[in-house]
Amino acid sequence: MRFRPLRSTTVPEAGTVVVSDPPATMRAVVYDAPGAADVLRLAEVPVPTPVLSEVLVRVVAAGVNPIDAKTRGGAGATAGIGSYPSTLGFDFSGVVVKAPYEAHPLPPGTEVYGMVPFPRSGGTYAEYAVVPTLSVARKPASLSHAEAAGVPLAALTAWGLVVETAHAHEGQRILIHAGSGGVGHFAVQLASYFGAHVTATGSAANLPWLRDLGASVAIDYATTRFEDVVADVDVVIDLVGNVHDDTGTRSLTVMRPGGLYVLVPTGGWPGYADAAAAAGMRATSYKVIPDGGVLATLARLLESGSIRVYLDRVFDLEEAAEAHRELERGHTRGKSVLRISDD
Structure with missing residues (x-):
């Protein structure tokens, strides 16, 4: 029996890139040191060196995520x-500069997006x-x-929540809190x-947008108690918790x-x-998994228009502190990113 290779291992011709x-x-x-947004500063630092199976990427843009601000603040x-x-930052979009070996499927010059293992390595800012x-x-x-750059961390998290954990399917009833944020x-x-x-719950200004994204019901959290209009939910995806108006505790009742x-x-x-066990519910947390295979699947969904990314604002690298302040105001629709270098 002959096996067809999954991907080509042909060495690129000299001079192609x-x-x-x-x-x-x-x-x-x-x-x-941890602190408020103004602890962020621009500096000149050594370029990192890739080892073994790592690629070195020239970062063109980097995502700005709530976990960045929480880490900067000491959590x-x-x-x-x-x-x-x-240096903060988990996700990016850029261009491969160095590949592990000559026949690697992502040779120098390839445009890529993904996640770095921050804080085990330097971040993407x-x-x-x-x-x-x-x-x-x-x-x-x-x-x-x-x-x-606005896709990897947020979309991978959403994929893990919706596809791998909730196993979303026809007829299932899912409640998503903070539906207009990045994840x-x-x-x-x-x-x-x-x-x-x-x-999906969100602010009044975002309700039409949430419906356009695919929500059958969009609830203004400021004027409507979701438990008054929602019941018999199969899965709650809670991106808020009890930090605001006991959202988590109230979710168990619907x-x-x-x-x-x-x-x-x-x-x-x-x-x-x-609390979930006492209410007769199952419960789990979730942490994002940086999976290139899932990123490839997400790329196909993005290319086909089945899903899309929404950018609220693009900041320059030197505006990172302002990007964090804006994020912490809590009104970002979709994602914010940093422009690191020229495309």
Whole structure:
């Protein structure tokens, strides 16, 4: 029996792609200790060196996520930071500069998007980053680098919540809190794409947009108690928790017996699992998995228009502190990104 290889391992012809060697140093946003947004500063730091299966990427744009702000403030992923100054940032879109070997399927010059293993490595608020090859995929051709940078962490989280944990399917009833945020706007689209009946909470200004994304019901959290209009929910995807108006506790009252409650910001409700069990519900938290295979699937969905990314604002690298302040105001629709270098 003959087996067809899954991908080509043909060595590229000489001269097909020319990528100059990276400089010795690069611009990056760093911080010397946890604190408010103004601890972020622009600095000149060494360009990282890839090892083994890593690729070196020139970062064109980087996503700005709530976990970034939480880590900068001393929570989030702070426990994994070995030393300061540190560079934040999990996701990016850019161009491969160095590949592990000549016949690698992502040769120099390839446009890619993905996630770095921050804080085990330097973050993406920098001109270059090293990335494990299993955490990267080809950038969707129809997206700009700024748009693509807004996808990885948020969309991978939404995929894990909706597809891998909730197992979204036709007829299932899913309630998504904070549906207009970075993770939320992908979760609404994916749940709708897989046939679920989606109810999403958001601000009044975002309700028409949430319906356009695929929500069958959109609820203004400021004027309507969702428990007054929602019942018999199979799955709650909670991107808020109990940090605002006991959203998590109230969610348990609208679920069918044995329903699944999924909490992302666990720091806002440490006792969620016990509360869910007492109410006769299943419960779990979720942490994003940087999976290049899923990124490739998401790229196909983005290319086909089945899902889309919405950018609220694009900041320049030196505006990272303002990007964090804007994020912490809590009114970002979709994603914000940093423009790191020229496309």
